[in-house]
Structure formats: structure tokens, C-alpha cells
Amino acid sequence: MPNFQTYLVGGAVRDRLLGLPVQDRDWVVVGASPQALLDAGYQPVGKDFPVFLHPGTHEEVALARTERKTAAGYHGFAFHTAPDVTLEQDLARRDLSINAMAEDAAGRVIDPHGGQRDLQDKVLRHVSPAFAEDPVRILRLARFAARFADFAVAPETGALMRAMVAAGEVDALVPERVWQELSRGLMENKPSRMLAVLREAGALQKLLPEVEALFGVPQPEAHHPEIDTGLHLLMVLDQCAASGAPLAVRYACLCHDLGKGTTPRDELPRHIAHEQRSEKLAARVSARWKVPTDCRELASLVAREHTHVHQSQGFGAEARLRLLERCDAWRRPERFAELLWACECDARGRLGLEDRPYPQRERLLADLAATQAVDLAAVSAAAIARGAKGPEIGRAVQRARLAALSATPVI
Known part of the structure; x- marks a missing residue:
């Protein structure tokens, strides 16, 4: 033995x-x-x-x-x-x-x-001063705070983490470990707690300065009763968790409004063209932490198109068709569905509006289904029979899809 x-x-x-x-x-x-x-x-x-x-x-x-x-x-x-x-x-x-x-x-x-x-x-407390020797432990503690949302960080542990950040320990973290812990934290029960703990420790400014910049930035109260852009982001992430969203959707929501942190002060509380700025900043975050391709691509798409999706109830058939085209919805229907999922979380991540309907998701999925039902081979063959070539055939397909959208019942 x-x-x-x-x-x-x-x-x-x-x-x-x-x-x-x-x-x-x-x-x-x-x-x-x-x-x-x-x-x-x-x-x-x-x-x-x-x-x-x-x-x-x-x-x-x-x-x-x-x-x-x-x-x-x-x-x-x-x-x-x-x-x-x-x-x-x-x-x-x-x-x-x-x-x-x-x-x-x-x-x-x-x-x-x-x-x-x-x-x-219900306390998260470090075992010994050796905690300070490994900066990954800051991320791990923040992840556990997201899992055990009713646990508080011990005051002495919070002080130790702030000292670690001030000493530059976080600067030595490698992208692979940062992404591993961030992604796991995003998938916990209350991902907002991870960001809150990192922010309290001063680590959010180091790891995700684009996210840190959102706190204290106002938004129009008519659309955002919570007003603060950072608070809105926390609410959106918790909506993701409540809906069981996959990682790509949660990461896209993390990045969807980053451009609002760079809105000129004289344009506040409006955020004109924040979508383009958000897309660029999302790409920067994704490159910094070597984010996987599926998460990176969805984050870019959501940053660019989420406002258009929100407004799509007022779009005519032509505008909805252009939205489907920009989103590459026919080749990437699963990603398009994830875009709509993220947009629904965004719409519901607002104070007092957590349970409001989001008909845009159902409507655009119906639009996609209607255009997918178009017999592209038959449309192309008929166009060729009329003597159409190249771009002309493409325009025939576009007209057929537009006709399908026009015939789709309003939801």
C-alpha cells in the first residue's frame, strides 16, 4: 500500500x-x-x-x-x-x-x-500576503464575485488589490490569462460584479480603460432612465446572464457602447456617431487580449449596427433589406441571431425597462426567414433567360428578396 x-x-x-x-x-x-x-x-x-x-x-x-x-x-x-x-x-x-x-x-x-x-x-478574503505575488488573483477574485454575487470583498483584501495595481503587477499580465478570466467572469451569474470589483481595485482602468471611461458619462434620460453609461453597461451584462446568452453575445455587449466614452463633452448627453467609435474601440480591446474570432466579429457587428436594429421597427422593406445585407445575414444567420440577442439585452439593460418587449428581434428574424425562402436558383435562371449577366443577376435576386420582405406581415 x-x-x-x-x-x-x-x-x-x-x-x-x-x-x-x-x-x-x-x-x-x-x-x-x-x-x-x-x-x-x-x-x-x-x-x-x-x-x-x-x-x-x-x-x-x-x-x-x-x-x-x-x-x-x-x-x-x-x-x-x-x-x-x-x-x-x-x-x-x-x-x-x-x-x-x-x-x-x-x-x-x-x-x-x-x-x-x-x-x-459570505466574504471573499485572501489567505496570506502571498496573494499579492500573483496578479491573476485579482481577476480570479473578481470572477468569484460574479459567481457569488452576495459575497463581499474583505476590506483588507480590497486594500491589498489596490496596492497590487499601484505597484504595477497588473501590467505584467499576459493576454491569454486575462482573456481566460474575463471570459469566465462574463459567463458567471452576475458579470456586473466582476467589473465593479475590478473597478474598485483600480484594475479596470488598466485592463479595460475603454470600459472605465463609460462611468460618469451621461445619456439622454428619455432612452436611458439610468442615465450613467457605465451603469447601463452593468445592467446589460446582467440581462445577458439572465437570458442565458453565450459568451460571444456577452462580450459583444461588453463592447457595444465603448464609443460613448469618447464623445466630446459639448455633445453630451447625446452620442452622435458613437457606433463607429465603438467599433474601433472594440477592435482595439479584442486585439489587446487576443479575443477569439467569433467574439471579435460579433462585437464589431453589434457595435456598428445595434442602433439600427433598435430603430428597425420604423424601417421600410428597403432599409431592412440593407440591414440584412450589411450584417451578412444570409451567409451568417447564426451570427445575425446573436446580434439580435445582444440588441435585446441592450434594450432591456435600462432602469425600469428590464421586462419590456423587444419586437425588433422577432421581426428581423421573420425578415431573414422570408428572404431565405426565396428560390435563388430560380430567380437567377429566370434573369439569365432574359439575358441578364453579372450584376444584373444580383439585382434580380435583390428585387426578389425585397418583394419577400414587402409581403412579410408586420409583427
Whole structure:
């Protein structure tokens, strides 16, 4: 029998104590060397520090370790694993008290940092001053704030994060890790909390200055009872979460109004041509954090077209056809549907208007369906039979689609 001990650690323990479904189980082995695990049939998979697959369950297990800061940023750590590294030492290097608990084979919880108390008090608290050594932890805490929206950040933890930002630690973050944490935070129950926590720490100004610039910027009260553009963005993101929107829609909503942060003061509270400015700023954010193509493209489309979608109830058939063309709706119908989803969240992310109808979405989807039903092959063949060539055939297709739109019942 192996003479080492295995413990369930981290989020699995936290979620079980909260009565939540346990999604992933992380394990730590204490009292073992890499060779001892190999001899016991474990398979090595780790590169940066020893991680193995359990021979029976194939779940990942890691050797208990300590870490030491060696340079700035996320990669600036040296790890130490040895049979004499204790469970308590391993837990001490973790980020938050609620993530620094373990459970032994008998179900006994090992909680050296008060994680159970903080769960009960609904507090996000750092384990030790070592929290300041890893800037990713600011993003992780903000993401947990979005997941556990009724948890407060401990005052001392908030102060520590502000000090980290002031010391320039956030400047060393790599794009891949920033996007990983931002995207996960956007998919949590209340993504507005992630932005609020980052803003309070001063990290939003560093990571997303285009978003920070929206706070305090007024909008016309007739359309935006909440007035403040930053508050509107927070409400839109929470509408995304409430509707179960996918990541691309949530990211597009994050970027849809960025241009309002650059509106000249003498033009406020109106935001003339903010759509074009928003599109450029969305592209800048996407490039900075190496955002995936689907999210990047939808963000650009929503930034450019969301106002037109809102106004489309007053459009005639020709204007609606041009909107479909600009959105490449026939080749990218799924993306067009996501555009309308984002626009609906935008329309409902307003104070007192959270439940108002948004008929534009249903109407434009009906328009798309009507134009998709046009027999393009037949229209093209008939045009060719009349002697049409090249652009003339395209115009015949356009006329057929326009006729289909004109015949679509008003919704």
C-alpha cells in the first residue's frame, strides 16, 4: 500500500459545503515523491510541476507544493515539491480562504484559514500576503464575485488589490490569462460584479480603460432612465446572464457602447456617431487580449449596427433589406441571431425597462426567414433567360428578396 495521503481540495470542497453541484474535483497528494506515484501506477501529465493521473479514476492529482516569487507577473514563480511539504503549506499558497480547504478520505474538512467561516459570512478574503505575488488573483477574485454575487470583498483584501495595481503587477499580465478570466467572469451569474470589483481595485482602468471611461458619462434620460453609461453597461451584462446568452453575445455587449466614452463633452448627453467609435474601440480591446474570432466579429457587428436594429421597427422593406445585407445575414444567420440577442439585452439593460418587449428581434428574424425562402436558383435562371449577366443577376435576386420582405406581415 502507498504510504502517502490524498486530499480533495479547493473548489470541490467549497461547493459541497455550499450545497452546490461539484463540477471538477482537484486532488493533492501529501508525503509522496514523483517516483512513488509512478511506482503506484500514476501517469505523469504535468510540465510546470508534477501532476499525475490516478490509475483508477484518471482524475488529476498534484503533489503538495510551495511556491516562491522570482519575477513579476503570472509566470514569475518557482515551485517546490517534496514528500515533506505538508497539506497546510500547500493550502497556504492558495488565493482565497474559501478555496483553501481540504477534505480527507473520511470526509473531515481541514480548514486552517477560516474558509468555512467566510462561507458562512459570505466574504471573499485572501489567505496570506502571498496573494499579492500573483496578479491573476485579482481577476480570479473578481470572477468569484460574479459567481457569488452576495459575497463581499474583505476590506483588507480590497486594500491589498489596490496596492497590487499601484505597484504595477497588473501590467505584467499576459493576454491569454486575462482573456481566460474575463471570459469566465462574463459567463458567471452576475458579470456586473466582476467589473465593479475590478473597478474598485483600480484594475479596470488598466485592463479595460475603454470600459472605465463609460462611468460618469451621461445619456439622454428619455432612452436611458439610468442615465450613467457605465451603469447601463452593468445592467446589460446582467440581462445577458439572465437570458442565458453565450459568451460571444456577452462580450459583444461588453463592447457595444465603448464609443460613448469618447464623445466630446459639448455633445453630451447625446452620442452622435458613437457606433463607429465603438467599433474601433472594440477592435482595439479584442486585439489587446487576443479575443477569439467569433467574439471579435460579433462585437464589431453589434457595435456598428445595434442602433439600427433598435430603430428597425420604423424601417421600410428597403432599409431592412440593407440591414440584412450589411450584417451578412444570409451567409451568417447564426451570427445575425446573436446580434439580435445582444440588441435585446441592450434594450432591456435600462432602469425600469428590464421586462419590456423587444419586437425588433422577432421581426428581423421573420425578415431573414422570408428572404431565405426565396428560390435563388430560380430567380437567377429566370434573369439569365432574359439575358441578364453579372450584376444584373444580383439585382434580380435583390428585387426578389425585397418583394419577400414587402409581403412579410408586420409583427
